[in-house]
Amino acid sequence: MFNCLDVLFLQAMNKQYSIIKMAFVLIGGLMLMGYNTGSPGSKTNAPDEGSCGELGCHGTGPSDQVMIFTDIPGTGYVAGNTYTITVSASYDTIDKYGFELACYTADTTLLGGLVGNDSVTAFSNSRRVTHKLGQTFGDDGKSWSFEWVAPSAGTGTVTFYTSVIAANGNNQPTFDDLFIDQLSVIENGTASISDIQKRELQIYPNPAQNFIRIDGLNYGAPIAIFDMKGNEVMNGIYQNQIDVNDLVHGQYIVKIDFGGKVYSKTLMKQ
Numbered sequence: 001m002f003n004c005l006d007v008l009f010l011q012a013m014n015k016q017y018s019i020i021k022m023a024f025v026l027i028g029g030l031m032l033m034g035y036n037t038g039s040p041g042s043k044t045n046a047p048d049e050g051s052c053g054e055l056g057c058h059g060t061g062p063s064d065q066v067m068i069f070t071d072i073p074g075t076g077y078v079a080g081n082t083y084t085i086t087v088s089a090s091y092d093t094i095d096k097y098g099f100e101l102a103c104y105t106a107d108t109t110l111l112g113g114l115v116g117n118d119s120v121t122a123f124s125n126s127r128r129v130t131h132k133l134g135q136t137f138g139d140d141g142k143s144w145s146f147e148w149v150a151p152s153a154g155t156g157t158v159t160f161y162t163s164v165i166a167a168n169g170n171n172q173p174t175f176d177d178l179f180i181d182q183l184s185v186i187e188n189g190t191a192s193i194s195d196i197q198k199r200e201l202q203i204y205p206n207p208a209q210n211f212i213r214i215d216g217l218n219y220g221a222p223i224a225i226f227d228m229k230g231n232e233v234m235n236g237i238y239q240n241q242i243d244v245n246d247l248v249h250g251q252y253i254v255k256i257d258f259g260g261k262v263y264s265k266t267l268m269k270q
Helices: 004-036 193-198
Strands: 068-070 082-090 098-104 120-123 127-131 141-149 159-166 178-183 202-204 211-213 222-227 232-237 250-258 261-269
Touching: 004 098, 068 159, 068 178, 082 098, 082 159, 120 141, 178 202, 178 211, 202 261
Parallel strands: none
Antiparallel strands: 068 082, 082 141, 098 127, 098 159, 120 127, 159 178, 202 211, 222 232, 222 250, 250 261
């Protein structure tokens, strides 16, 4: 039988256990709140940066998805002008998302000029942007739009990098899906044929399912896609991305006409 001292000891232990349990609940809630209020930073998958998928934190990704859209013309950005950047991700059955975006020069200098608003927060001296609390929900997809002030003249080609988390709703930072994207834009008046020749044109994602994007190329270039028998199956003017949903599975040749020269790249359609 328990004596009075035993009863008091058990009561004290139960009280201590309750306090510890409450502490863990509070800490866990604060951690989840932290994820809801934005990225901790340096998680865009840019060179020398990590992503929210590292060390298995948010799933086993990343996977490529075309997600960065802008109103920057094909002739390039003009120093000091303001443009709209949109990050738009989609994933069936997922309704909670988060993101971070940053912009780098060709020599990996982190640029500023990102402007926060009601749905996004600009941080690190306007060099990064992420979602705000309450701006993470969307049915099968989520988009965030914000402004970017172009850097000073002579900066040259810049690249936007983003990573997006599609959360599975288990209130844990594990086993979610991670998507990444990057988009390079030239500075108005600085691009030439030699500039294009110096940097490798890359089609991504490759293999592709729905859309492809050509890294190192801006809008306005004529594009044609041929099957392996030499038949042209698609053509048009490059405008940020190419819809390849209608292509059957197999290998194709993408021909890019720029400045009187034709560049050929191989594409695998899944």
